[in-house]
Amino acid sequence: MQEIVDDELDVQSADETEDERQARLDSAVELDELSMEFVSDLVDKILLLVDEISGHPLHPYQTPFARRVIESVIIGDGETITALFSRQSGKSETVANVVAALMIILPRLAAMYPDLLGKFKEGFWVGAFAPVDEQADNLYGRIVSRLTSDRAVEFLSDPEIGEEVIGRGKELRLKHCGSLVRKTTCHPRAKIEGRTYHLILIDECQGAEEKVVNKSIGPMGASTNATMVFTGTPDYVKGVFYKQIQLNKRAATKRGARQNHFDADYKTVGKYNANYKRFVAKEILRIGADSDEFKLSYRLMWLLDRGMFTTAEKLDELGDKSMQVQHAWMKSPVIVGIDPARKIDSTIVTVIWVGWDYPDQFGRFEHRVLNWLDLTGVDWEEQYFRIVEFLSNYHVFAIGVDAGGVGDTVISRLRVLMPGVEIVPVGADRGAQSKRWRYLMDLMRDGRIGWPAHAKTRALRVWRKFRQQMEDVEIRYEGPNLIVEAPNEVGAHDDFVDSLAIAVSISEEFAVSEVEQSDNFLYAA
Known part of the structure; x- marks a missing residue:
């Protein structure tokens, strides 16, 4: 895959140290016009598979997030993607649907496109993390549910696929292609094994310890240049989730940069889900739109200490x-x-x-x-x-x-x-x-x-x-x-x-x- 210098090299180099500049050049991934067209078409087809396995299409606010995760995995840019969605808006469901589709299809495409996808020939490996066991269970459980649903089982049993799901404790595998998803807590006291993943997921990331994420979890994607996906809602304090969101927003100001942060507040979600809109309206009456709980859960407002100059x-x-x-x-x-x-x-x-x-x-x-x-x-x-x-x-x-x-x-x-x-x-x-x-x-x-x-x-x-x-x-x-x-x-x-x-x-x-x-x-x- 061709690595080229960003068209803003001279501008950006004045905005960073020499080490940072070299790191950016070493990590940059950009495709030529033909490859961009191919990757875009491939992402479209995988999105169709996502809808097929889940049984319902993604909402318009979910699709750009799903598309970017798939693209990042395919081109191997090793980016960290953030999604700040209001409570019960389907962020974990979106991730689960995408992961299920990629676990099935990437090892099979690896043989067809070895230069682009050859690293998945032995399977697509996913690590599902969250601050505590219960939260990790939620994300992992959704992925398991998607892969063991009637629609997925029917799809996997197709002669052209011929796949079986094997679940064992904290790990689920696809028997023939080698794909797997493993759940792990990222609590500071937890012993995190030195596994290797192509995709690292951290749900409820606002509660994750920055040191654990950077020192213990991140290196699990070093040998594969893994994509990381942070999902969650706002909090009272800054942490690794907040900092990565801000980093992604800053990067998006540069010409030609790919979007790596996505958000959807209760108003956006309510446009596509009438029941959600009615429920949130009742919450406004019950706890108030200006309550801390509503701001954090639905308005996507970070209630930081008095150390910020202003607010969004x-x-x-x-x-x-x-x-x-x-x-x-x-x-x-x-x-x-x-x-x-x-x-x-x-x-x-x-x-x-x-x-x-x-x-x-x-x-x-x-x-x-x-x-x-x-x-x-x-x-x-x-x-x-x-x-x-x-x-x-x-x-x-x-x-x-x-x-x-x-x-x-x-x-x-x-x-x-x-x-x-x-x-x-x-x-x-x-x-x-x-x-x-x-x-x-x-x-x-x-x-x-x-x-x-x-x-x-x-x-x-x-x-x-x-x-x-x-x-x-x-x-x-x-x-x-x-x-x-x-x-x-x-x-x-x-x-x-x-x-x-x-x-x-x-x-x-x-x-x-x-x-x-x-x-x-x-x-x-």
């Missing part, structure tokens, strides 16, 4: 779905925030419209993000001219630049290149950072800031990166100072958030003077 719900609220990015704006003065790149970060430019004429009682203005410029991986000498070209489309009043690191150099160059614009050094000390973070949080809390969230805008990579970083960043305190930063995780950054805070800090500087006078000096002739 708040970000949805502040996003203006009628607004697209504005590629030019000359009607009124705008402010700009620039967070210059450091060693592995990106230079981000954020342009913000400000309602200068209408301050509130506290002197704060209405803010709207108009556009972003992402200069990831662009050489600094080129960045200056890209910034100037980008901002030439806007009536720029002032530009705030983080004065830390290379900020002083950036400020000096921009003052030469943009002599008619005020370039404002923004303090990089903890006190200055804390002040602007608190101001941004106040604006967000009171709904005095927003950004474009039109469907066409949400499809843009720059918007997805902005949204992901806003969800990622965490808060902590150093004495009286509030610190906002990205978590110490692979692919997590805070450049978009820093740029936004820098931009609004400029309007804060003018807020007091603005309410002390009746005339708006910005429009004075």
Whole structure:
């Protein structure tokens, strides 16, 4: 199978260490056009088998998840796929149906396509894990039930298949092809045997111990480059499930990336199951839509501690779905925030419209993000001219630049290149950072800031990166100072958030003077 470099190699390499870059290149799997067509067709046929064995077709919200699991196993990309589905929505059933079909068909296809599927010639091996025995029993039991159902038995007895199911304790095998599924708890005190699998499943993954998953379970797929599938619902704390979801979301912001995270809340599931919709409606009346239990089980809301900067719900609220990015704006003065790149970060430019004429009682203005410029991986000498070209489309009043690191150099160059614009050094000390973070949080809390969230805008990579970083960043305190930063995780950054805070800090500087006078000096002739 051909391994090729992603078409964003140069861009991505600036966003990672050399070891991470090499690891990405070593693990990358991309197919040529002919192979992509073949794999897509093969996945379609296996999905038909999934429906045939289960006796009912997958729902539209289940199909993309099932398709991606099958594709990952076939092409051997070794990805970790996450599925965050509301309770009783069929996530475990989807996994069970897919596993049953793959156990039957892959060893038989291995002889026909040895280059692609030869590693399954002795069987397709699956490990079913969960935090406790009862949860492992649930997933394993569904797979067993699917393979021993009347429909499956009839299918397996077909002369062209000629297969028998052999169940023994914690393991079920297909007698002739060698496929197997084995259940195991991933509790920290459990003794996990060093088995080898092609597919590793972890159900109710929100309760799984990160150390157990990474140290004991993950290596079971090393020799086969196994696909891992994490399924579950939200929790009160971060863990391996939450972190992998965030990792998958970040990866999805890169051009050409395959989708590895899937979710379906109660509203999505209710569209395809009237009984489910009625049951959840009664739960809303019984326990309330704002109860912790309902948020966790049905709304897919992570009820994390106070260490998160904001929530997905708040970000949805502040996003203006009628607004697209504005590629030019000359009607009124705008402010700009620039967070210059450091060693592995990106230079981000954020342009913000400000309602200068209408301050509130506290002197704060209405803010709207108009556009972003992402200069990831662009050489600094080129960045200056890209910034100037980008901002030439806007009536720029002032530009705030983080004065830390290379900020002083950036400020000096921009003052030469943009002599008619005020370039404002923004303090990089903890006190200055804390002040602007608190101001941004106040604006967000009171709904005095927003950004474009039109469907066409949400499809843009720059918007997805902005949204992901806003969800990622965490808060902590150093004495009286509030610190906002990205978590110490692979692919997590805070450049978009820093740029936004820098931009609004400029309007804060003018807020007091603005309410002390009746005339708006910005429009004075």
